[in-house]
Amino acid sequence: DSGVTQTPKHLITATGQRVTLRCSPRSGDLSVYWYQQSLDQGLQFLIQYYNGEERAKGNILERFSAQQFPDLHSELNLSSLELGDSALYFCASTGGAGAFGDTQYFGPGTRLTVL
Amino acid sequence: AQKITQTQPGMFVQEKEAVTLDCTYDTSDQSYGLFWYKQPSSGEMIFLIYQGSYDEQNATEGRYSLNFQKARKSANLVISASQLGDSAMYFCAMREGGTPDKLIFGTGTRLQVFP
Numbered sequence: 001d002s003g004v005t006q007t008p009k010h011l012i013t014a015t016g017q018r019v020t021l022r023c024s025p026r027s028g029d030l031s032v033y034w035y036q037q038s039l040d041q042g043l044q045f046l047i048q049y050y051n052g053e054e055r056a057k058g059n060i061l062e063r064f065s066a067q068q069f070p071d072l073h074s075e076l077n078l079s080s081l082e083l084g085d086s087a088l089y090f091c092a093s094t095g096g097a098g099a100f101g102d103t104q105y106f107g108p109g110t111r112l113t114v115l
Numbered sequence: 116a117q118k119i120t121q122t123q124p125g126m127f128v129q130e131k132e133a134v135t136l137d138c139t140y141d142t143s144d145q146s147y148g149l150f151w152y153k154q155p156s157s158g159e160m161i162f163l164i165y166q167g168s169y170d171e172q173n174a175t176e177g178r179y180s181l182n183f184q185k186a187r188k189s190a191n192l193v194i195s196a197s198q199l200g201d202s203a204m205y206f207c208a209m210r211e212g213g214t215p216d217k218l219i220f221g222t223g224t225r226l227q228v229f230p
Contacts, residue, residue: 002162033217043206045217056216088158092218100148100212101167106160
């Protein structure tokens with residue numbers, strides 16, 4: 001158990017809908033990262049938050065947004081869902097702002113299926 | 116551009132034998148970290164081992180060791196005394212210093228351990 005929690009574990013929804021994925025980092029960790037794992041794209045970085053502020057952005061679609069709250073949990077919002085958004089979404093956390101040696105610990109993931 | 120290459124899509128190993136999973140990387144940074152993660156069929160990403168670019172000794176964690184050859188830009192994972200529970204996908208990842216702060220993943224190697 002990494003100490004990172006994600007809910008829900010599975011999510012099935014229809015095209016055009018909006019969903020929210022939730023992540024709680026390990027106790028004491030200030031940075032939260034979101035990744036998407038799909039069959040065609042592999043594991044891709046989406047976005048990072050550090051202590052409530054957006055710190056880095058990756059290949060995140062405009063239909064997707066995220067935030068980190070004062071209690072440090074984070075939410076990833078996916079809207080106008082398309083079939084291609086079906087994937088495993090991971091949240092990871094580290095203690096610091098992002099030194100290259102900081103290990104990112106991953107949550108169990110949320111498997112999103114868009115029908 | 117930073118890149119991780121895993122050339123072995125699948126590997127087989129007999130229980131109790133050692134196996135090496137290959138990983139090469141490309142970066143122009145002097146400061147970087149290399150990570151290996153295990154993803155069992157249940158889907159979670161489990162951190163295994165870390166090697167920093169300035170570390171002079173190869174990292175070891177229990178049955179896992181990292182064969183770090185900086186001049187060749189390789190960071191191979193060695194699993195000794197394989198167990199049936201080692202059957203999983205294994206991902207090599209790299210993180211550079213600076214921003215954007217993210218992990219770059221390889222495409223993974225599926226390891227199957229047979230009795």
